[in-house]
Amino acid sequence: MENLGQITEFKSSPELVEKLYQYSIQKNYEPGSIILNENANIHSIPIVTKGMIKVIRTEEDGREILLYYIKSGESCIMSFLGGLHNETSKVKAEVEEEAEILFLPVDKVSLFIKEYPQWLDYIFRLYHKRFEELLDIINAIAFKKVDERLLNLLHKKSALTQSNIIQTTHEQLANELGTARVVVSRLLKQLEENGNVQLGRNKIIITEG
Amino acid sequence: MENLGQITEFKSSPELVEKLYQYSIQKNYEPGSIILNENANIHSIPIVTKGMIKVIRTEEDGREILLYYIKSGESCIMSFLGGLHNETSKVKAEVEEEAEILFLPVDKVSLFIKEYPQWLDYIFRLYHKRFEELLDIINAIAFKKVDERLLNLLHKKSALTQSNIIQTTHEQLANELGTARVVVSRLLKQLEENGNVQLGRNKIIITEG
DNA sequence: CCTGCTCTGTAACAAAAGTAACCGTACAAG
DNA sequence: CTTGTACGGTTACTTTTGTTACAGAGCAGG
Numbered sequence: 287m288e289n290l291g292q293i294t295e296f297k298s299s300p301e302l303v304e305k306l307y308q309y310s311i312q313k314n315y316e317p318g319s320i321i322l323n324e325n326a327n328i329h330s331i332p333i334v335t336k337g338m339i340k341v342i343r344t345e346e347d348g349r350e351i352l353l354y355y356i357k358s359g360e361s362c363i364m365s366f367l368g369g370l371h372n373e374t375s376k377v378k379a380e381v382e383e384e385a386e387i388l389f390l391p392v393d394k395v396s397l398f399i400k401e402y403p404q405w406l407d408y409i410f411r412l413y414h415k416r417f418e419e420l421l422d423i424i425n426a427i428a429f430k431k432v433d434e435r436l437l438n439l440l441h442k443k444s445a446l447t448q449s450n451i452i453q454t455t456h457e458q459l460a461n462e463l464g465t466a467r468v469v470v471s472r473l474l475k476q477l478e479e480n481g482n483v484q485l486g487r488n489k490i491i492i493t494e495g
Numbered sequence: 496m497e498n499l500g501q502i503t504e505f506k507s508s509p510e511l512v513e514k515l516y517q518y519s520i521q522k523n524y525e526p527g528s529i530i531l532n533e534n535a536n537i538h539s540i541p542i543v544t545k546g547m548i549k550v551i552r553t554e555e556d557g558r559e560i561l562l563y564y565i566k567s568g569e570s571c572i573m574s575f576l577g578g579l580h581n582e583t584s585k586v587k588a589e590v591e592e593e594a595e596i597l598f599l600p601v602d603k604v605s606l607f608i609k610e611y612p613q614w615l616d617y618i619f620r621l622y623h624k625r626f627e628e629l630l631d632i633i634n635a636i637a638f639k640k641v642d643e644r645l646l647n648l649l650h651k652k653s654a655l656t657q658s659n660i661i662q663t664t665h666e667q668l669a670n671e672l673g674t675a676r677v678v679v680s681r682l683l684k685q686l687e688e689n690g691n692v693q694l695g696r697n698k699i700i701i702t703e704g
Numbered sequence: 705c706c707t708g709c710t711c712t713g714t715a716a717c718a719a720a721a722g723t724a725a726c727c728g729t730a731c732a733a734g
Numbered sequence: 735c736t737t738g739t740a741c742g743g744t745t746a747c748t749t750t751t752g753t754t755a756c757a758g759a760g761c762a763g764g
Binding site: 347351367368399400410416418427428 | 608609620629632638
Binding site: 455456457467468471472474475485487488 | 740741742743744
């Protein structure tokens with residue numbers, strides 16, 4: 287998705303698409319860049335047009351947990367509400383894959399809601415999606431064991447990158463799951479023994495499913 | 496709150512309030528009633544005008560976890576989005592305190608969005624609130640130990656009922672925290688020894704804070 | 705006053721996850 | 735080639751939470 291015109295809700299309104307491009311500022315980011323920091327003020331909302339971003343919740347002591355990914359064509363809906371209410375961000379957003387992002391000033395966000403019903407539909411759809419993802423996360427951390435969550439995460443990453451080779455470190459995975467590196471190493475070893483994965487340096491190969 | 500006109504967003508539009516009453520069906524419920532079941536179809540969204548409702552996420556095996564409370568004047572925003580997209584509910588809603596609820600058909604929900612900006616403001620505000628509550632829940636179950644979460648829950652209940660005497664059973668608390676009864680009993684005993692609470696049958700008295 | 709029910713207290717044990725410490729190995733930079 | 739650093743493997747141990755099982759306490763209804 288390199289063109290906002292491809293977004294379902296926007297197909298019926300080229301005018302909206304044009305306005306979006308007109309009022310947004312485009313920026314490019316390398317993997318690892320921080321788009322949005324916890325407690326940062328929000329002046330504009332990001333719409334991802336290329337690449338992928340991950341949204342992370344952090345605890346004061348530095349521990350983190352992955353909430354969800356923002357894929358191309360999607361926006362960070364938390365920024366949206368935060369911006370609307372003039373609040374600071376409750377999450378951190380980090381670039382996972384080289385990304386191109388449009389930043390739309392919050393005043394335009396509100397304006398477009400009044401003028402373009404498609405824009406509101408878009409926002410609602412994303413809201414809905416994020417809500418469900420958060421519910422899934424809650425179920426996972428409340429009821430699932432770490433090994434199952436780990437395997438799920440690997441599958442999700444595999445699906446996102448459309449490859450069964452995952453480039454990451456145990457430390458990374460531990461952060462995203464909100465646990466410690468040793469735990470991940472231990473469980474990965476088990477998964478390898480069970481034939482679920484094959485381990486390498488900075489690399490995990492999924493050998494089933 | 497017995498009157499929708501008292502809701503911040505609605506003060507500027509008595510017309511909207513009138514319409515809400517006109518198109519809604521009012522029902523009354525006893526504590527323990529289930530307003531909305533997981534996987535139920537959503538034809539109308541509930542607006543609580545009296546009492547309190549709790550929203551619960553359940554796992555297939557019967558385990559549950561409390562998400563948040565819907566207080567008087569608030570609505571179940573999950574139903575809203577679910578209704579909009581013609582989906583089934585992902586959560587269960589149970590009456591905590593004797594409640595009076597207005598049910599507004601989903602088609603009216605969409606209609607009002609177009610006609611009354613206040614209605615949209617209301618929806619956005621609730622969305623925002625729920626989102627933050629979900630984030631808090633995630634932080635709690637990911638990073639906090641059960642004893643801390645238990646104490647938090649007790650304080651929350653105390654604040655909601657404006658009383659430091661909490662009427663509940665250990666079983667109840669365990670369900671809301673997504674853990675087992677023995678665990679809660681054990682931790683409550685510890686809290687009692689630490690002087691945080693005083694225990695009785697069907698009753699917990701908070702003795703500090 | 706007895707009976708049956710629900711609620712609570714405890715013990716003993718198992719499983720899962722967290723923590724600390726240490727070592728070897730791959731890899732990049734010099 | 736050497737050296738420093740990041741990464742992964744492993745051990746030993748603690749803490750936390752889950753599980754099972756059972757006994758006593760309070761309470762309502764007959």
